[in-house]
Amino acid sequence: MTRRFGQVIRLRPEGEEEYIRLHREVWPGVKEMILECHLRNYSIYFKDSFLFAYFEYDGEDFDTDMKKMAAHEETQRWWGVVKPLMEPLETAGPDEFWANMEEIFHLH
């Protein structure tokens, strides 16, 4: 069964332009790993300093797939480039970078 995710984070003011530029051409290996880890229909939106991400997961074991992604060398290098441009919310959980949001409505 497909799971849906909504997540939020902020961009540092000095990082906005670079983050948006980088996302016009995300590294091919990073995109391949996203798909290999069963993330689908992945969008990131920007407004003011906020980023919202929406994606779906259609695999069998989300935690295992996320560990696989985190262990991928090219993805680690990508995160090394983009994470310094970003600023987690103060209310993000202790293990969160992007903060998960609560889905309060869905209509397929």
Next chain:
Amino acid sequence: MTRRFGQVIRLRPEGEEEYIRLHREVWPGVKEMILECHLRNYSIYFKDSFLFAYFEYDGEDFDTDMKKMAAHEETQRWWGVVKPLMEPLETAGPDEFWANMEEIFHLH
């Protein structure tokens, strides 16, 4: 061709509980009109005071469908209930209630 939308707005502190409660059981006529106007895969997420909406549009004429929705009597009554619980961003456009966000990444 399917279009995707990401939108953001805030809840007034005193309106959070009521808005979330109402969205557990959105009025059936309102949901029918959403689908009749070709909005698909519609999710609303909540975190801190922020609401983020993601939906897809698979009709032929978005503006005409949105006018149809806005002319629907039950939808108008629904908006009369939920809009006072919400607070548009100061940076929303002159014709916006929910503010449209810029899609900066998509991977299907």
